[in-house]
Amino acid sequence: MSETETIGKGIWIDKLASELLEREKSLGRNLDLIKVESGLGASGIPHIGSLGDAVRAYGVKLALENFGYKSELIAYSDDLDGLRKIPEGFPKSLQEHIAKPVSLIPDPFGCHESYGMHMSSILLDGLDKVGIKYQFRRAVDTYKQGLLKDQIHVILQNSSKIGEKISELVGQEKFQKYLPYFPVCSNCSRLYTAEATEYLSDERKVLYKCHDTEIGSKIVNGCGHNGEADITQDLGKLAWKVEFAARWAAFDIRFEAYGKDIMDSVKVNDWVADEILKYPHPHHVKYEMFLDKGGKKISKSLGNVITAQKWLEFGTPKSILLLLYKRITGARELGFEDIPSLMNEYNELENIYFGRIKVENQAKLTKSNGLFEYVNLLNPPKESSTHVNYRLLIELSKIFKEDRIPRVMKKLLDYGVIKNPQPEIEKLIGLSGNYADEFDQQEKTEIEIDELTKKALGELTTALDVDEEPEDIQNTIYQIAKSNGVQPKDFFKILYQIILGTSRGPKIGPFISDIGRKKVSKTISEYI
RNA sequence: GGGUCUAUGGCGCAGCCAGGUAGCGCACCGGACUUUUAAUCCGGUUGUCGAGGGUCCGAAUCCCUCUAGACCCGCCA
Numbered sequence: 068m069s070e071t072e073t074i075g076k077g078i079w080i081d082k083l084a085s086e087l088l089e090r091e092k093s094l095g096r097n098l099d100l101i102k103v104e105s106g107l108g109a110s111g112i113p114h115i116g117s118l119g120d121a122v123r124a125y126g127v128k129l130a131l132e133n134f135g136y137k138s139e140l141i142a143y144s145d146d147l148d149g150l151r152k153i154p155e156g157f158p159k160s161l162q163e164h165i166a167k168p169v170s171l172i173p174d175p176f177g178c179h180e181s182y183g184m185h186m187s188s189i190l191l192d193g194l195d196k197v198g199i200k201y202q203f204r205r206a207v208d209t210y211k212q213g214l215l216k217d218q219i220h221v222i223l224q225n226s227s228k229i230g231e232k233i234s235e236l237v238g239q240e241k242f243q244k245y246l247p248y249f250p251v252c253s254n255c256s257r258l259y260t261a262e263a264t265e266y267l268s269d270e271r272k273v274l275y276k277c278h279d280t281e282i283g284s285k286i287v288n289g290c291g292h293n294g295e296a297d298i299t300q301d302l303g304k305l306a307w308k309v310e311f312a313a314r315w316a317a318f319d320i321r322f323e324a325y326g327k328d329i330m331d332s333v334k335v336n337d338w339v340a341d342e343i344l345k346y347p348h349p350h351h352v353k354y355e356m357f358l359d360k361g362g363k364k365i366s367k368s369l370g371n372v373i374t375a376q377k378w379l380e381f382g383t384p385k386s387i388l389l390l391l392y393k394r395i396t397g398a399r400e401l402g403f404e405d406i407p408s409l410m411n412e413y414n415e416l417e418n419i420y421f422g423r424i425k426v427e428n429q430a431k432l433t434k435s436n437g438l439f440e441y442v443n444l445l446n447p448p449k450e451s452s453t454h455v456n457y458r459l460l461i462e463l464s465k466i467f468k469e470d471r472i473p474r475v476m477k478k479l480l481d482y483g484v485i486k487n488p489q490p491e492i493e494k495l496i497g498l499s500g501n502y503a504d505e506f507d508q509q510e511k512t513e514i515e516i517d518e519l520t521k522k523a524l525g526e527l528t529t530a531l532d533v534d535e536e537p538e539d540i541q542n543t544i545y546q547i548a549k550s551n552g553v554q555p556k557d558f559f560k561i562l563y564q565i566i567l568g569t570s571r572g573p574k575i576g577p578f579i580s581d582i583g584r585k586k587v588s589k590t591i592s593e594y595i
Numbered sequence: 596g597g598g599u600c601u602a603u604g605g606c607g608c609a610g611c612c613a614g615g616u617a618g619c620g621c622a623c624c625g626g627a628c629u630u631u632u633a634a635u636c637c638g639g640u641u642g643u644c645g646a647g648g649g650u651c652c653g654a655a656u657c658c659c660u661c662u663a664g665a666c667c668c669g670c671c672a
């Protein structure tokens with residue numbers, strides 16, 4: 068007997084947005100424009116988790132708009148971060164740039180102005196492809212333009228208080244000794260090696276010394292330079308433990324999601340925003356990391372990274388949005404093998420939305436429809452599209468490797484799955500074909516064929532080379548097996564192994580004529 | 596040391612965040628169709644929802660305790 072009213076479209080995003088609004092109202096803040104933020108890493112290959120941060124923030128923006136407020140998503144690239152590790156597959160020549168801000172490192176592929184922009188662009192391209200709109204901001208511009216200068220000033224003035232609090236909240240001691248500001252050494256362009264020791268409040272300058280430091284397990288050499296950095300314009304950045312807070316205050320951010328890996332940083336930043344900058348921290352939601360199927364964190368160095376671009380070779384943008392919007396809680400093991408079920412799940416949502424599948428439970432119906440609307444970015448289609456089970460498409464794609472699209476299409480028509488060929492379906496066949504080619508490769512097994520079977524296969528090739536009605540092939544195969552004393556069951560199995568590399572498959576007569584009798588005959592003769 | 600998540604038929608998972616008949620895929624069994632296999636279609640079996648307690652008319656779902664596993668933080672971002 069749930070008497071609670073449906074909030075918005077009835078899914079977690081609406082609940083989150085309404086909590087946010089409640090909080091803002093009790094804080095009495097201006098609600099003319101509610102900004103939500105997503106931080107984009109610019110040092111590693113952006114995987115689907117990074118995309119998720121922005122996609123979900125965009126969901127909150129949509130919910131706020133649906134509630135009648137104006138909202139905007141800021142995608143902020145952390146491109147002043149230093150390069151710490153060379154990602155898998157990137158040239159070793161990057162070694163000399165370790166510890167430099169990624170926006171000062173040349174793009175090793177030469178297609179963007181810097182390494183950082185190369186990485187950011189991959190993510191932005193992913194966002195564009197799934198239809199997410201955003202305002203792009205970069206750390207490098209933010210600091211150059213001095214947009215954070217007031218917040219930096221206040222933070223540095225309170226650095227000892229902050230240092231103590233960080234130690235208390237998360238047990239990290241270093242900021243009791245050093246300022247939470249990393250200058251970029253004006254001599255060698257390195258970050259982290261330049262340790263900030265003193266803040267000259269009146270001049271707004273930080274004094275630093277560039278010396279050897281440890282990143283990961285490796286020593287990075289400093290150049291020994293003693294310098295000073297002007298916080299209003301020189302390159303340098305706040306440490307993460309305080310940087311979010313400065314940005315939230317400067318950009319007036321009201322919402323930001325975060326992964327559990329930066330939980331501690333968010334805790335500290337919330338305190339800094341509230342107590343030091345006197346800017347009530349934004350509303351948050353925490354999400355779990357995506358793990359690979361072995362339960363390991365998806366890491367670029369292990370090569371198990373799932374990017375939006377790779378996903379889109381096999382699945383539609385909607386399959387990504389469904390993955391990210393269906394829920395936010397829970398640890399999730401993710402792999403490309405999840406694509407087929409997400410593709411089918413979307414079809415199911417659409418069928419429910421258009422009333423083709425009846426759902427009795429009203430709450431579940433509301434939720435399902437809400438999810439469908441969010442997956443369509445609150446702009447759902449007016450009418451249902453033609454659905455084809457994605458797994459069926461994969462099966463058919465496995466069978467037809469040449470002239471795939473027309474042949475699979477013909478089969479779908481034969482099966483009565485679709486009534487007429489459609490460009491939409493062609494696209495789906497393209498995707499499922501990529502999937503089949505990439506993941507469903509049958510390893511070539513050694514097939515043991517005895518003499519009797521070889522003789523039978525020989526007869527079969529002869530039979531296939533003559534013109535014949537396709538309907539007879541099934542029978543011919545059966546007869547050949549029998550007359551040679553081969554068990555039909557085993558004979559069929561051998562044929563499947565030769566033609567498909569599996570021990571089972573579709574009905575073989577029509578199948579052989581689909582592929583082409585001469586072609587099959589040729590394939591078989593290679594095994595005799 | 597601190598923190599988070601997960602535990603549901605044989606296997607893989609959804610449902611939990613807004614309590615109201617325990618579901619899906621695979622597997623398995625039966626039937627239909629096909630002169631065999633397979634595919635397809637129809638039907639069916641499979642569960643003390645990790646353990647214990649609490650709230651409630653009612654708990655897989657909310658609260659507390661425990662157990663096991665995974666992950667994150669305690670470099671840096």
